[in-house]
Amino acid sequence: MPERAALITGASSGIGLAIATALGEEGHALTVVSRRPDKLADAAAELRAAGHEVHEVAANLVDEEEVARVVAAHRERYGRLDVLVNSAGVGVGSAVADIVTKRVDMQLDLNLRAIVLFYRECAALLRAAGSEHRNALVVNLSSISGKSGQPWLSVYSATKAAVIAWTEAMNKELAADGIKSVALAPGFVDTPMTEFIREQVKPEDMIKTADIAEAVRFLLRTSPSCVVPEIVFQRPGETL
Numbered sequence: 656m657p658e659r660a661a662l663i664t665g666a667s668s669g670i671g672l673a674i675a676t677a678l679g680e681e682g683h684a685l686t687v688v689s690r691r692p693d694k695l696a697d698a699a700a701e702l703r704a705a706g707h708e709v710h711e712v713a714a715n716l717v718d719e720e721e722v723a724r725v726v727a728a729h730r731e732r733y734g735r736l737d738v739l740v741n742s743a744g745v746g747v748g749s750a751v752a753d754i755v756t757k758r759v760d761m762q763l764d765l766n767l768r769a770i771v772l773f774y775r776e777c778a779a780l781l782r783a784a785g786s787e788h789r790n791a792l793v794v795n796l797s798s799i800s801g802k803s804g805q806p807w808l809s810v811y812s813a814t815k816a817a818v819i820a821w822t823e824a825m826n827k828e829l830a831a832d833g834i835k836s837v838a839l840a841p842g843f844v845d846t847p848m849t850e851f852i853r854e855q856v857k858p859e860d861m862i863k864t865a866d867i868a869e870a871v872r873f874l875l876r877t878s879p880s881c882v883v884p885e886i887v888f889q890r891p892g893e894t895l
């Protein structure tokens with residue numbers, strides 16, 4: 656069994672990949688999860704080339720059984736879970752009158768429901784780590800749009816606000832078991848998700864994935880008696 660193990664969703668790209676890299680550097684054996692197997696294999700190869708222990712599991716996380724399969728695969732491979740990162744997410748822009756139900760469901764199922772299901776499926780493993788060292792950690796990707804709802808991204812904003820409420824509830828419920836939960840709420844980060852806005856916001860003016868990963872490193876270092884429920888990343892001039 657490794658000394659520390661982490662499970663990261665959305666790890667094939669952007670923020671999830673940067674956090675997986677940081678957790679590997681911090682001595683964690685990794686389970687990396689995302690939807691498209693080819694893209695995930697490329698990311699896993701990159702992480703292995705950097706010297707990290709990596710188990711890749713491709714899964715569509717809108718499916719409840721897939722979430723359970725991912726956690727079972729992680730448990731089988733490593734037998735412990737110290738850090739869970741819920742980074743897989745999707746945003747579909749739409750004016751309210753044009754909202755398509757199937758896209759509402761997809762955003763709710765991935766951005767919110769999958770996180771709930773991951774907590775349920777990981778609870779026993781996280782409790783075991785929490786009882787061992789009092790510093791089990793769950794990082795949930797919210798968004799600045801979850802702090803201040805955005806037009807056109809209304810459904811996405813609602814899912815991300817729910818992630819913050821869920822994270823607060825989990826802190827209250829699980830902190831006594833040595834399990835901390837943190838919601839990260841960034842503005843625009845330079846990843847494939849923000850390609851749609853690059854004409855208006857230059858990539859060099861966006862937050863960097865490495866900065867988000869650095870916050871996770873900081874969270875690993877905080878003492879068991881310190882809870883950081885939420886971190887907001889704003890770009891200069893961006894207001895809530």
Ligand SMILES: NC(=O)c1ccc[n+]([C@@H]2O[C@H](COP(=O)([O-])OP(=O)(O)OC[C@H]3O[C@@H](n4cnc5c(N)ncnc54)[C@H](OP(=O)(O)O)[C@@H]3O)[C@@H](O)[C@H]2O)c1
Binds near residue numbers: 692765799841843
């Ligand atoms: N980028 C930003 O400006 C920003 C700002 C605030 C918050 N966030 C949040 O941060 C998180 C990561 O975003 P990012 O910018 O890193 O996005 P990204 O580069 O587009 O990566 C999204 C990741 O989620 C995976 N994913 C998407 N649908 C999935 C599904 N149904 N099942 C399993 N995995 C799925 C993707 O895998 P595939 O490519 O294989 O689908 C990919 O690994 C998201 O929750 C996002 O809402 C991003």
